[in-house]
Amino acid sequence: MKSDEVNENPAPRELWLQQKHLDYKKKKRHWRSRVMAVRGSLLILFFLVWEAGARLGWIDELLFSYPTKVFRQIWEDMASGSLWPHLGMTVGETVVGFVLGTLLGTLLAVIIWWSPFLSAVLDPYMVVFNSMPKVALGPIFIVMFGAGFTAIVVTTLSITVIITTLVVYNSFCSVDPNLVKVVRSFGASRVQEFFKVILPASFPTVVSTLKVNVGMSWVGVIVGEFLVAKSGLGYLIIYGFQVFNFTLVMSSLLIIAAVATAMYQLVVYVEKLLLSRI
Amino acid sequence: MLPVVQLKGVTHAYLGDREASLAIEDLNLNVEKGEFVSLVGPSGCGKTTLLSIIAGLLQPSRGEVSVCGRLIQGPSPEVGYMLQQDYLFPWRTILDNALLGLELTGNLNAASRSKTLELLADMGLAGKEQAYPAQLSGGMRQRVALVRTLATDPGLLLLDEPFSALDYQIKLQLEDLVSETLRRRGTTAVLVTHDLSEAIAVSSRVILLQRNPGRIRRIFEVPEDIRSTPPLYARDLPGFAELFHEVWKEMELAGRESP
Numbered sequence: 001m002k003s004d005e006v007n008e009n010p011a012p013r014e015l016w017l018q019q020k021h022l023d024y025k026k027k028k029r030h031w032r033s034r035v036m037a038v039r040g041s042l043l044i045l046f047f048l049v050w051e052a053g054a055r056l057g058w059i060d061e062l063l064f065s066y067p068t069k070v071f072r073q074i075w076e077d078m079a080s081g082s083l084w085p086h087l088g089m090t091v092g093e094t095v096v097g098f099v100l101g102t103l104l105g106t107l108l109a110v111i112i113w114w115s116p117f118l119s120a121v122l123d124p125y126m127v128v129f130n131s132m133p134k135v136a137l138g139p140i141f142i143v144m145f146g147a148g149f150t151a152i153v154v155t156t157l158s159i160t161v162i163i164t165t166l167v168v169y170n171s172f173c174s175v176d177p178n179l180v181k182v183v184r185s186f187g188a189s190r191v192q193e194f195f196k197v198i199l200p201a202s203f204p205t206v207v208s209t210l211k212v213n214v215g216m217s218w219v220g221v222i223v224g225e226f227l228v229a230k231s232g233l234g235y236l237i238i239y240g241f242q243v244f245n246f247t248l249v250m251s252s253l254l255i256i257a258a259v260a261t262a263m264y265q266l267v268v269y270v271e272k273l274l275l276s277r278i
Numbered sequence: 279m280l281p282v283v284q285l286k287g288v289t290h291a292y293l294g295d296r297e298a299s300l301a302i303e304d305l306n307l308n309v310e311k312g313e314f315v316s317l318v319g320p321s322g323c324g325k326t327t328l329l330s331i332i333a334g335l336l337q338p339s340r341g342e343v344s345v346c347g348r349l350i351q352g353p354s355p356e357v358g359y360m361l362q363q364d365y366l367f368p369w370r371t372i373l374d375n376a377l378l379g380l381e382l383t384g385n386l387n388a389a390s391r392s393k394t395l396e397l398l399a400d401m402g403l404a405g406k407e408q409a410y411p412a413q414l415s416g417g418m419r420q421r422v423a424l425v426r427t428l429a430t431d432p433g434l435l436l437l438d439e440p441f442s443a444l445d446y447q448i449k450l451q452l453e454d455l456v457s458e459t460l461r462r463r464g465t466t467a468v469l470v471t472h473d474l475s476e477a478i479a480v481s482s483r484v485i486l487l488q489r490n491p492g493r494i495r496r497i498f499e500v501p502e503d504i505r506s507t508p509p510l511y512a513r514d515l516p517g518f519a520e521l522f523h524e525v526w527k528e529m530e531l532a533g534r535e536s537p
Contacts, residue, residue, distance in 0.1 A: 178365045185333055187334075187382065196382065200370075
């Protein structure tokens, strides 16, 4: 019965389909705005409970500070300009550590891919170095490079390089051997094999290690600053802790969270840009 | 005239940690210019190994292989190799995929580029040059792989079951296209296949191998009338079915004698 009606008159069917589509889109929009609303409320609730808790004495105000005080501190530091050198230092160290770590790690992966002999020789050393808590090497780096920028970057590299090498080398090795056979059948050299097949085929993996490395670099930099720095956000945290100014500690944490997120999103965006060309 | 492929006493053993197994033993074979030779045999008879050896991808444990009178020591641009699947690079366009061999051999220039474009058009791929492999059907992709192999203008073409992953209808069309293209260019070809009727339909000689270890059991000459007819119609000729049964029986025997 119903199908007969539709067949006789095609216009209602079009309309019906359109209506369905609109309903679907509305439902989806609705869902999205609900997610956003709950997300926002959670954040606000968190700050409210924190503020109320500190003011009403549920938590120690001296230890945990409270949001209005923290935001005032951030605002004043920004206005007076005393925040910027610290922020710049930390961001600089992170960016250098991140870029160098990715490049060196990839380069090392290329070298051990190049020479299976070297790869076999180095394997146990890499495993040992990878399992070792790199922070323990901090004092050695400080003695070697002096307390400052270099030591912090090297600490960061010790965390990022090996993991990058392992992941990238693995992706080199998991390239479909038949794709390699194709270029070998044309008599390709090892250099050509690398640039024509291995690198483009594992490019997505290389790019996605960038994301991992951003997080790793932040760990390395903050730990490094804990150990040695005279400026930087990690230093502010340790300094605030030593003079018992927990408002300073909390505001540094908030800034780190914001900047690290921004950096991560930037890398995600770059990743999308790079991979969209494939 | 010098044969295009010359195998002299070729023996190959696969060496593993646990054991060494003989894949091919003392194999002698000549393939003349312009010939289309098929290698058939039960699985494990070393067909693909033999092809890899001729291509220079594998060094035989013993014996000599020469192509066009030159001793084979590694892959050379004179030999084109086509695999079972197309293995097009997903990050390259169709044209870039087809140009891969020219790029690798350092022969990419305006002339070779336009020749490749023509070749693509001959294969019915005009208008697809800037598409990516994922946008093409299986038959089209295999045709691109054929263009990629032919673009470097090899004197010898090695085909490793290039039609076996395709739908039956596409496979018949492609057999016609390949045998017609090779005949026109005068390219010598060696085909590995498990499809006996394909082997008889496209080639001038069918070589039956036996396994454990791999060696030539018998060589069948394909009669002139079947040889000169396009593969699709060759299957209907008198004599085709008889030859098919003869090869089939011999292959059964080979399989039974060496399990």
